[in-house]
Amino acid sequence: MSETLRNLRGAIDAALLDLRALRITTDEDAAEVKGVLAELEVEEARLAGLRLALVGEAQLAGAAAAVDQVRNSPRSTSSQAAGVLKLGADLADRFWILAEALAEGSISVAQAEAIVTGLKRLPVALGRTQLEGCQRQLLGYCDELGPAELRLAALRMWELYDPDGAEDVEAQRLAREERLAKAGRGLRMTPDHHGSMRLTGQLPTADAALLQAQLDALMPPASSYMDEREVPSPEARRADALLRLAAIAAASGDVPAQGGDRPHVQITMPLSMLTDGLGAAGVFGFGGETVSAGEARRMACDAGLIPLVLGSASQPLDVGREYRLVPKALRTALTHRDQGCVFPHCTARPAACEAHHIQPWWAGGDTSLQNLVLLCAHHHRLVEPDPERAPEWQWQITIDEATGRPIFVLPKHVDPARRPRQHRRFTLQEMTPPPPAEGRVCPEPEPDPWHPCDDDPWHPEPAEPATSAAPALR
8 A cells, every 4th residue: 555655646746747837828727727627627537536435334333533633634724634534424324335436536426415405304204225326317417516406406306306295394394494494583683892893693585585676786886996905805885785675665655576777877868879889888977987898788688778869069869768778577477587696606686687688689689588698797798799709709699499498509718618618506407216116115204123124224124034945964
């Protein structure tokens, strides 16, 4: 073993020398570094899997000295050490399929831990065959789902196996949690005696969601703090939103359901600026301030537009009636479909999103569900089409005909292969149950622990005693 470790250390030292020599000066260098990082992730997972396998074996063998080395190592905290010991024991005991995947480097430790955590919470007794099927099914999602989503996917396995039982238990759990949440609600305001009041509290999820939607709609944008020395943190902006909510209630006595409509901003620009990307749009009332064509296109996606006809001397001749591009009913349907920002991996909530036209309205795009997606302001700016750039160098969005869900195609400089991607939340919703297990499995929902099934590795059947008809040993 010592010779193998010396060889491994030498290989790592040689690899470190090569990696330190890497420099990123061209696109080819960046592509090479990207490939190296992907390979390092795989090898890192393999080494971590080897360590967990040794830790699990040490616990099964009762090697107290080896276990103590992990538990009292100064290189990790006590909670980290406890997590390593727990995961090592789980992988060695029941989750052998995940242990093999770690050894191959096809999943990370965080993904394996998330799957184990989810499957261990299943409220039904799974036999060896069923548990193996669940692990293999979840491994198929590891290339597109992160640890948080894999944990939810593992919990969904019970729903896929036993929908009726899962619905009953879930209803009971929700009712119990709602009772406890309502009983535990509270709000405390404590002075710190230094000019501030500290707010701490707890609300039921449904009530907190309503409050959060109001605060998200009222949260001032970071651009509104440009006159300050530093842009406030999201927590500080949320506090400002709470004060705005209180001011609205004090002034009107009736808080709007969505925190009020967006403020009106008057922007003047020729239509040609939207189509060819040249020029700047003027912002009325800001002393000649302008915004870029890209920002104007983003604002035009989901804004109240009031057509203003000007004469030759820039005199207003006619002012049209406001026309909202995305009416309330369509916005509701869009929110129900997208459930938040649809940009891959983004977690922005619907209240913080804008409606984006896949084909811009200035380019002939209509205002329909098939031509709209929800995007947060940051990703809206990122994907807004630029007339001056070739399509393959821009983000492109399509609506999948089979599922009706948004699909993203990445620009060539981000992904040369331009592989289509969708948000992880849609992948979770498209999960299917594992194929039917072959062989006998433990009965559900309450198997008899004294009469386990034939393929239960933790409760093997006792060997049959020899009968009197068996030939005697000579």
